[in-house]
Amino acid sequence: MLPRLLQSTALAGLLACSAFAARADTPAQGGTIVVTYKDDIATLDPAIGYDWQNWSIINSLFSRLVDYPPGTTKIEPSLAQSYDISPDGKTYTFKLMPGVKFTNGREVVASDVKYSIERAINPKTQGPGGGFFHSIVGSDKMLDSSATSVTGIEVVDDHTVRFQLVQPDATFLNVLALDFASVVPKEAVEAANGDFGKHPVGSGGFKLKEWVVGQRIVFERNPDHFRKGVPHVDGYTVEIGQEPLVALLRLQKGEVDIAGDGIPPAKYLEVKNSPDSADIIVDRPQLETSYVTLNTQVKPFDNLKVRQALNMAINKDRIVRIVNGRATPANQPLPPGIPGFDKDAKGYAYDVAKAKSLLAEAGYPDGFSTELYSTNTDPQPRIAQAIQQDLAAVGVKAEVKALAQANVIAAGGSPGQAPMVWSGGMAWIADFPDPSDFYGPILGCSGAVQGGWNWSWYCNKAIEPRATAADAVSDPAKAGERAEDWRKIFSDINADAPWIPVLNERRVVAKSKRMGGSDEIYIDPTRVIDYEAIYVKQ
């Protein structure tokens, strides 16, 4: 996973609804805005883009069968006029809206949907999204290149497409709302000759106007967009290579409307305590947990008492202070807002004496030496040092290895290599608001493989079938039951202490005073920034 900051939460959704009611100023049409990022925009190909810069841009260039209304986590038909789910939960039939056009003028038809999803699954596309479509019949054959099409996607007629699933999947509509499921015209992909990411053609609210490589990308309104009144701004320009400190300064001077990288730690307090902070800071919880993985296959972390002791050794309040209060202490793997989050759970309270006695019971009265991996971008090495100091207080000498992100990912995914990894900067943020997203790859057996993301190498055979069962509950009426199943699963996992859950980080974005719209569309639960919903105050 690249540093993804996709966040989503049912709680955020609820908050969103109430907030919308409270300040329903009418969005104005028109105006163009400037957005900045430090890193280059890698690609605008929806089958490939998977970082938090291009995710929201791609979202605004393409449309999907279903989508989320701005700032919420509730699925709505979009390119599809309507959809129908069979009683056994294994067949999904979508009716496409007629007359929707790609920006090249051609109408969007059902075969485009099949082509686009198969393209996202096809390993030859070299995209990261293929695995999300695992529920579709035949997708496994395409994923390992033994088939060239997916039998479970059927074009019934020009305006009807049907999906057959291997088993019921409660998250399938969420998957179809991901950027990876965006509909693209085959002829444009082929005409781009492998460079579709630089020449995107879709049917979203915006289209690409100009791309000056290494400097800026200009987007303009798609005049033929099928949703009336969308988008609000006439266009937006993304300037890249912008140092966050300078971007913030330019924003305060009115040159920039959204500083995409947020407010750097060094400036946060100054901006927060300034008189116009309320106008320029958007600060919201995101569905994220930052944690330390404890490698359960490495001594002494194979000992449950050691893992529990370390969970009690961390002073999370002090770490919250180090990040200037931009987070809350976490006590369980799931972040607040995800169904299954246990608001009554206490987790492991900070207790140095008890941690020491547990270590002594485990046979380590004098502690031990180990390594703590971390990425090397501020503030992660600082947080790793804070954890290091807390561990030293119970006798555990942890050497901090602060490396480039790619190296940390490689170390975490190599068996027996990284005893502890601080996940900050690479932390798990949900692709969609569902607890299953927090299990499989990072705490399930399937992720505990060479090159996987389960850096605790935690694999509990007793929990696997319970997780599979919970995932198959697709009936919306049983959502409460499903959440309860997941709550118990994660509570049992936390008892095994494969992680030290440390923080739930909030996301902070800076926007210029002229920008209108509720906070939820600047920190959208599924889109990061909703370019189609933001507007300039008149």
Next chain:
Amino acid sequence: MVIMLGRRVLQAVLILLGVALVTFVLLYWLPADPARLIAGRNATAATVVTIRHELGLDQPLPVQFLHYVTGLLDGDLGRSYTQKTGVAGLIAARIPATLVLMAAGILVEVALGLTLGILAAVWRGGALDRSVMMLSFVGVSAPQFVVALLLLYIFAATLGWFPMSGFGSVRHVVLPALTLGILGAGWYARMVRSAMIEVLGQDYVRTARAKGLSGKRVLVRHALPNALLPIIAMIGIDIGQFMGGVVVVEAVYGWPGIGQLAWQAIQQVDIPIIMGVTLVSALAIILGNLLADVAAPFIDPRIRAR
């Protein structure tokens, strides 16, 4: 001269090959799997295998290298893993900005360094000499990032004399070039001062003085050429270094140079981009040094071109 140039071009090709090979082997050793990074966290093992195959990463190192070099002969630098587009295009788009900043930065460095160095040498031991010496140490001890941001705060954000960010006009280049100049001029000033003082003490200079040559003439005819030699060598080095990109200065001023591309590629293990940038900067270094060697005999005629 022509023979020497021909030989140097041949050697340059060999050096480039050597650099390519070393870089390739280093990247091969680097414990990070590009296929894994591309495949994302939901990928199955089979997908990763397929992607690795698509990228040709499953082949033995010599085969991969041979494949890369054959591509080079066609002017093909490969395709970026993360950006899924040709590396040559990505680098070419950033060359103009890199060249502009290189030229402007070196110009400021040399102008500042020569002036201060000569003044310090002429009035050596005086207040001016001492100040130049202090300044040169301040220049090298100050972190680039802080100097760049300070200049930006003062001259762009507060006084508004220059734009805060971007590329395109002469006004855009002033602050980045000034930052590089201020940081690098200390080296030039110290080198010029040392070289001139050294010459001013030589017998032939004293003889020239005794023969009644004016101070200015002695300076221009005898002392300066001697000081220019190391300066030329340093410019050659700087050409190479600046062509490889100046990450910090580019980042602060939003300058679309090669440095930012390279830094991002290293963080993401985007091997084709790393290879491309390394080769481009290696080429610049070789050319820079060649220029310095060729220029030396013209500056100091006693050196015969070999």
Next chain:
Amino acid sequence: MTRVFSELTRRPLALFGLIAIVVVAGAALAAPLIAPFSPSDQMFDGLSLEGAPLPPSPKFLLGTDTLGRDLLTRLLFGARASLAIGLVANGTAVTIGLAVGLVAGYSRGVVGNVLMRFTDLMMAFPALLLAIVLAALLHPSLWIVALVIALVNWVQVARIVYTETRGLVERDFILAERSLGAGHFRIVAMHILPHLAPTAIVWGTLGIATTVLLEATLSFLGIGVQPPNPSWGNIIFESQSYFQAAPWLVFFPGAVILLTALAFNLVGDALRDILDPTQRGKM
């Protein structure tokens, strides 16, 4: 030796430099005895309630850093790593560069050509990448940092020295010595090396400052002084974006780096004057 020392102490600037070096080296050695706190102690009262570092105060004489550690203590302990890097790594680089540049510039023909093309190769060599690979494969240590820094820096010295030597060998006095039948060793030692001394001093002393800062970049990539151990470079590096909110975090370490490099330069310049008879009395 005593003559050199007494000459040194007679020059006020050199004396100042000498004292500064002794003070810095002494502070580095005595750090555990004189430092008010422990260098890695993140004190709860070392941060404001909002988590901001504290400015200089009677308790924290030079203020605290972004983790609430005492800056003075960290500078004292950081002197150890930084002095070692500045002297060892930079010293090695200058020595190698001097040797290669001198041999290449003096012995023309094949040897010189091969040496200089090797220098080109090393200059074009992606040292940053090597650093990253080493960081991922090896245990971080000061010696690897020193190695990488020496690898990066010697080539530039070699280029400069080469160009200068090329100019020197054509000078009349060298040609004269040659025709008188002086051996190569004698010519190099007696006539060429002294003329290269100014260059060596400039690079050897300005290089201390850049090397100390370069070490921070390498630490960032994971091969140098690793957290929580301080070095002057990583103190600056960790906090450079805070230079407005907490200027003391950049100013004080910057000042000690400057002072150290300057001190070595003052002593170096004076030594050169004292040891080089042709220069005596001219500075």
